Amino acid sequence: MSGQHDRPESEPDETDEEAEDTAGKSPPDATSPGNGEPDSDADAGPAELKALADENWDRYLRAAAELENVRKRATRDVEKAHKFALERFCSELLAVKDSLEMGLATADKADVQSLLAGKEATLKLLTTTMERFGVVELNPEGEPFDPQEHEAMSVQPSSDVEPGSVLTVFQKGYALNGRLLRPARVLVACEPPESAGDGEAKG
Numbered sequence: 440m441s442g443q444h445d446r447p448e449s450e451p452d453e454t455d456e457e458a459e460d461t462a463g464k465s466p467p468d469a470t471s472p473g474n475g476e477p478d479s480d481a482d483a484g485p486a487e488l489k490a491l492a493d494e495n496w497d498r499y500l501r502a503a504a505e506l507e508n509v510r511k512r513a514t515r516d517v518e519k520a521h522k523f524a525l526e527r528f529c530s531e532l533l534a535v536k537d538s539l540e541m542g543l544a545t546a547d548k549a550d551v552q553s554l555l556a557g558k559e560a561t562l563k564l565l566t567t568t569m570e571r572f573g574v575v576e577l578n579p580e581g582e583p584f585d586p587q588e589h590e591a592m593s594v595q596p597s598s599d600v601e602p603g604s605v606l607t608v609f610q611k612g613y614a615l616n617g618r619l620l621r622p623a624r625v626l627v628a629c630e631p632p633e634s635a636g637d638g639e640a641k642g
Contacts, residue, residue: 588622596628603627
């Protein structure tokens with residue numbers, strides 16, 4: 440009928456256009472930013488770094504604790520070494536002390552020769568003990584004067600020894616394993632002065 444208003448067939452339906460637009464677009468990415476959901480890949484980096492930092496910190500604490508334990512053990516060892524360094528030496532000296540006490544106990548019944556022999560034996564025992572522990576006696580009589588090991592108490596003219604030699608030892612010196620404990624106190628020889636006659640003859 441001419442009075443009926445029919446929609447032309449060429450005019451597209453709006454619902455069909457919306458369907459086509461929807462079909463031409465891909466669905467939104469669930470992992471893309473802006474969709475309101477957290478990015479799991481972005482969170483994985485800081486988490487791994489934090490775990491690595493915690494592991495390194497734990498290793499540092501363990502290493503620091505072990506270093507402190509080593510330091511404490513070393514300190515205790517040094518203290519013990521200083522405290523008991525003379526233990527063996529003192530044990531050896533006990534024999535010398537025993538010898539002296541025995542000599543004193545029998546002094547009232549012994550003659551002079553026995554006392555002298557006892558003292559010589561005790562002195563020999565003491566010398567042997569000291570040498571066993573590296574203590575060397577310095578008795579430089581007749582040797583050249585050495586300021587590193589000798590202490591000159593005086594100078595005396597002498598024609599018996601070379602000038603600059605040790606003429607007399609007042610007190611023996613001692614060294615421990617090459618290190619000076621006490622210098623030998625000595626009298627050093629020098630050239631004798633020329634006599635008056637020799638001076639006139641030269642004149």
